[in-house]
Amino acid sequence: MVAIVLQTMLVSHISVLGVTADLFLIFTVVIGISRGSLDGAIFGFVAGLVADLAFMQPLGIRALTYVLVGYFVGMVVVRFGTVGPWAVFLIALGASFSAQVLYGLLQFVMGPRAGFFTILGVQILPEALLDALVAIPVYVLLIRLRVIPGPRGVEPAVSRGGTE
């Protein structure tokens, strides 16, 4: 809900280097990091649907992208254990980059075409960087507000339901 409000009311209107941060994606990444792959996938699905509604895009395109992001971020964190702010930055950077490439591929298949390297330079890389930078304070804030649990230690694979 917070992501919806902030994204639609505020963040979409603030442009840095021609791109805006994607709070839906950032929150999906943060949820995936803190709560695991299942919660990350579900949150990603809901956030993606809301984003599709808010941005008047084909329903399901962002849902599909964010489901994948939320799930795989959760898996990566489980495999590598605890995360600090720098890890959040790197994970968010990679997740945003991957999500945008996937989204771009879907767009390429469905409709508008543009040079990949052009899109890489003017959209994908700047937004990935911006999302990664915004993810750190969002992660810290949500921990402080006890919305999400803080960083976990490395848990035995057995107690976490095995590796994936």
Place this chain on the structure above:
Amino acid sequence: MPRSKVAWRRLVFVILIIVSLALLTVTFRETETGPVHSVQQFGAGLLSPLQSWGAKVAKPFQDGYTWFRTIWSAHKKANELQSQVQALQGEVVQLEQQAEENQRLRGLLDIHDKGTYPSGTTFKVAHVIAKSPSRWEAWVMIDKGTADGLRLNLPVVGATPMAGETLAGKGLVGKITYITAHQARVTLITDSTSSVAATIQGPRAEGMVEGSLSGSLFMNYVDRDLRVDPKLVIVTSGYGGISPAGIPIGIVANVGEEDVNPNKEIEVQAFVDFRVLEEVMVIVLPEESSSGS
């Protein structure tokens, strides 16, 4: 248990993927009025007030940021523009000067083209580098001398910007009265010692155009019986061997007569404005055709 948890997780993941793909497929396959589109439009309608309010809330911050950004670049731009303006102003002044010089030189060319000169006559353009400091004498110094082929008593013509509505701005300036290797002094026709044989076009009245201490020009020795009207053009007559015939001098400004004087008193307005003389052209006559006065 753990295994079922993993399985459950994977199942949910797959279901979400399938649902997303299904929604995507239905969205593309159905028409604009289909159920999925309707839901989407309803959802967008719910969110649009948020977006509008968000735009209003964000606007002051956006404007503030834009203001700071533009202030900085505006300041920089203003400095650049000011430098450009100064440079351009300098260029404009230069161009105006060049245009005026062009006009003057065209005037000299006009004299060159339209005059009738003895065979072998050449022309040398020179710049005025000094002027007489007082009214006792009327002369200008030019930057050409004997090294450039000049000699004493050669006639000099000039062209200046328009000195009045009807004046052509080009005509006789004077003659060389002093010369060195690289400079020469030209005594102007307005000098009190200057005297030029002239003709009034129309009545073909002959006389002498003479200067005065006041700088005014007068044409003397014109028979009072001849009809002379104002604005008639006065040109050199060629007598005296200094200036070739036909070089314009000025126009009749005023005609006066006295009962005891057998001649008319004609005031002449020179074509050339001697106050702003910058270039002159020396008519280098063949040696046998010129002689001292």
